[in-house]
Amino acid sequence: RxxxxxxxxxxxxxxxxxxxxxxxxxxxxxxxxxxxxxxxxxxxxxxxxxxxxxxxxxxxxxxxxxxxxxxxFLARYELRLTPGTLKPGGTATLIWKRLGGFGQPKSIALRLSGAESATSQNGKNSSTATSIFHDEILAEIPLSSISANRPVAIKLPENAAPSFKGSSNKLVWKLRMDITLPGFPKITDEYEIDVRPLRRDELNP
CATH class of the missing domain: 1.10.287 (Helix Hairpins)
Structure with a gap:
């Protein structure tokens, strides 16, 4: 994917x-x-x-x-995730490809994060509270290795909650790429991923 x-x-x-x-x-x-x-x-x-x-x-x-x-207009990337959908305790492989933009990154950091948000309504006003329950550094890639495009392994926790989007609540997993360019503040791009629930045959007896 x-x-x-x-x-x-x-x-x-x-x-x-x-x-x-x-x-x-x-x-x-x-x-x-x-x-x-x-x-x-x-x-x-x-x-x-x-x-x-x-x-x-x-x-x-x-x-x-x-x-x-x-x-x-600064350097930007696309990610290829195999398999495209993850499951709790599952593993995947991640590679990246530069799409364009200018600037030579000094380093790239890949992170996996999970966040839950809830929206409450009070009359005509609404407010959203977001809680980050998972934030993991997958890899920190220096300049010498950026072009090598070495695969990065991802493993979700065994108790990872599956993705969910409701009318007032949602749980979202994302890959985050922190791009450090000399002379510029750090850029963070986000890539939403799907985490499915375990099937019945995958549950521990």
């Missing part, structure tokens, strides 16, 4: 755009009020001082947009 990187890089970019537009859109209204008052010779001193931290946060959100855009 071929696993393509999740849409995390694009999702982070769109989220950064939304937060930047939303935050700066609201702040700009009050900045406009303060600017108009200052031009009329009646500066709103308290308002201008009050807005300083909000403007600084807005600048941070603005600078985050080109950073997230840059992340989209």
């Amino acid at each position: 071929i696993l393509s990187a999740g849409k995390s890089r694009w999702s982070n970019l769109f989220a950064a755009l939304f937060v930047c537009a939303f935050w700066n859109g609201i702040v700009s209204i009050f900045v406009g009020i303060a600017w108009t008052a200052w031009k009329k010779g009646k500066p709103e001193t308290f308002l201008m001082i009050f807005l300083i931290p909000f403007v600084l946060i807005g600048i941070f959100f603005l600078l985050n947009v080109p950073y997230r855009l840059l992340m989209v």
Whole structure:
């Protein structure tokens, strides 16, 4: 089974755009009020001082947009998992292939993680709580071995819970690839995998 990187890089970019537009859109209204008052010779001193931290946060959100855009075009990989579906206590082999992007990674780390999330509804508001119950480093691959594409072995715990997606609860297993590029913050790509429950004939007597 071929696993393509999740849409995390694009999702982070769109989220950064939304937060930047939303935050700066609201702040700009009050900045406009303060600017108009200052031009009329009646500066709103308290308002201008009050807005300083909000403007600084807005600048941070603005600078985050080109950073997230840059992340989209850095080195990216696809993973091949054999077999494509895992089971509790089962094993699999993982290899990777570079799809493109620029930059030569200094190192790559592969991790296996499992997380459970629950969404609760309170009137019109909803909140989601996420708990990571498994986080394991599978391999740390230096620059000299990245191109060699050596297989990485995966073994799920015997008591691993199978994947599940309900209306308000879900349990998700993911492979995470941490890519370290010189001069850039670490990039983390996520690849969701399926973990099936054991069949009756696979259960211990």
